Amino acid sequence: MKKTILVAAALLISLGAIVSCTKSNDNIIQRSLQLPEQDYDYQTTNYPSGFLENLGGGFCDFCPTPNGSGFINDLPINNATATLGRVLFYDPQMSLNNSVACASCHHQTTGFADPVAHSVGFGGRITPRNSSSIANVRFSSNLFWDSRVSLVTDLVSQPLQNHIEMGMESLDNLTNKLSKVEYYPELFQNAYGSPDVTQDRIRDAVAQFLTSMVSCDTKYDHELPNNFAGFTPLENIGRELFFSNKAKCSQCHAGSNFKAPDNDPNSPYSLPTIKGTANIGLDIVYADNGKEDGQFKIPTLRNIALTAPYMHDGRFETLEEVVEHYNSGVKAHTRLDDKLKTNGTPQHLNLNDVEKMALVAFLNTLTDQTMITDPKFANPFKQ
Ligand code: HEC
Numbered sequence: 074m075k076k077t078i079l080v081a082a083a084l085l086i087s088l089g090a091i092v093s094c095t096k097s098n099d100n101i102i103q104r105s106l107q108l109p110e111q112d113y114d115y116q117t118t119n120y121p122s123g124f125l126e127n128l129g130g131g132f133c134d135f136c137p138t139p140n141g142s143g144f145i146n147d148l149p150i151n152n153a154t155a156t157l158g159r160v161l162f163y164d165p166q167m168s169l170n171n172s173v174a175c176a177s178c179h180h181q182t183t184g185f186a187d188p189v190a191h192s193v194g195f196g197g198r199i200t201p202r203n204s205s206s207i208a209n210v211r212f213s214s215n216l217f218w219d220s221r222v223s224l225v226t227d228l229v230s231q232p233l234q235n236h237i238e239m240g241m242e243s244l245d246n247l248t249n250k251l252s253k254v255e256y257y258p259e260l261f262q263n264a265y266g267s268p269d270v271t272q273d274r275i276r277d278a279v280a281q282f283l284t285s286m287v288s289c290d291t292k293y294d295h296e297l298p299n300n301f302a303g304f305t306p307l308e309n310i311g312r313e314l315f316f317s318n319k320a321k322c323s324q325c326h327a328g329s330n331f332k333a334p335d336n337d338p339n340s341p342y343s344l345p346t347i348k349g350t351a352n353i354g355l356d357i358v359y360a361d362n363g364k365e366d367g368q369f370k371i372p373t374l375r376n377i378a379l380t381a382p383y384m385h386d387g388r389f390e391t392l393e394e395v396v397e398h399y400n401s402g403v404k405a406h407t408r409l410d411d412k413l414k415t416n417g418t419p420q421h422l423n424l425n426d427v428e429k430m431a432l433v434a435f436l437n438t439l440t441d442q443t444m445i446t447d448p449k450f451a452n453p454f455k456q
């Protein structure tokens with residue numbers, strides 16, 4: 074009897090040792106890259122009817138033409154280059170100690186956000202802000218919570234070099250390192266016609282992969298041409314409220330992307346009537362001032378049901394809490410957006426329980442199952 078227990082204990086201990094050993098080896102040795110024979114199609118996006126026409130949410134007469142052009146981040150996409158971008162996005166060798174990939178904080182199953190308020194980066198360091206979902210950056214030119222970057226290609230080197238996120242302060246070290254990894258020369262060759270690993274190519278390939286991630290296949294998109302006949306009564310109550318002058322959600326989360334049309338002064342689509350950032354009265358005194366005075370990017374609400382926790386600091390765990398913020402939690406602030414005020418003071422929407430549930434039900438119609446299961450966006454490294 075005693076013996077069996079001892080054996081079992083020894084077994085458990087050695088099992089534990091095996092498990093922790095695989096963990097500390099960090100998957101790299103056992104991982105193998107598996108790409109399809111023929112590159113996936115990243116070039117084509119099948120926009121549903123009304124999607125491109127409604128991007129501006131009625132705030133502009135000059136919103137994009139149906140070919141989607143006009144957005145600075147609507148990059149020309151080459152399938153081999155986006156394939157390289159996918160590999161780079163999932164490769165922990167992009168970080169200084171091979172521990173963190175872009176995908177460590179942007180998970181496909183959670184709409185490319187991170188299910189924790191603050192992500193763990195290089196060397197266990199913690200990001201001060203909540204990881205963003207990266208759906209539809211193609212249509213955005215105010216990137217990051219403080220809207221500090223407009224070009225996706227410029228954005229890519231920031232997490233790489235950031236000492237909290239990936240720690241790769243010298244991009245020359247990164248190019249040297251990647252050129253010695255067995256699969257990269259061929260992937261760079263396929264993408265750019267020569268095997269050279271350069272900073273510009275890394276930025277461009279990751280940017281192409283990012284901008285190919287378009288979310289436009291949700292219940293909302295399917296029902297739009299149908300006049301929402303297939304929505305449940307609750308979803309329709311929520312939709313009406315969302316677009317109403319009472320809740321005013323759509324006056325900031327506007328158009329098919331549920332995000333402010335961009336406010337880059339260099340973009341032909343910048344709008345005088347709506348800005349890309351707003352102060353929504355989260356705090357009386359902000360610990361993080363965002364762009365300035367507590368103004369943060371008006372984020373897209375696509376896949377919002379998957380990207381908890383919410384807000385720039387991940388303070389709300391659920392959509393119910395977010396709705397309650399707009400209903401009764403808005404605080405006075407000198408820069409509080411006018412749309413969230415009634416007669417100059419913070420709004421109280423006085424929503425009843427059904428209305429609150431309905432707003433959440435509507436937000437749930439913005440989940441895109443295709444984007445979060447599509448193999449072309451998935452991890453190409455298999456154990
Ligand atoms: C350690 C976690 C972490 C890693 C690694 C990471 N990110 Fe992020 N990402 C974040 C956080 C946090 C934010 C929000 C930061 C902010 O707004 O200041 C963010 C924001 C973004 C955004 C902005 C989206 C928008 O609409 O504003 C993009 C795009 C992005 N990351 C892409 C990447 C890419 C590409 C990589 C790899 C090269 C990467 N991230 C690596 C945590 C991470």
Ligand code: HEC
Pocket residue numbers: 315320321322323324325326350351352353355368369370371372373374377380382383384385386392395396399410412413432
């Ligand atoms: C004045 C513009 C404005 C209005 C009106 C507005 N929002 Fe927002 N919304 C924002 C901004 C800005 C943020 C990000 C704030 C932050 O993190 O500091 C945000 C964040 C959110 C988030 C969290 C997003 C994320 O990725 O974490 C949800 C959900 C949301 N809003 C839903 C709504 C709903 C529902 C309504 C209507 C009841 C609404 N918003 C009205 C500007 C607005």
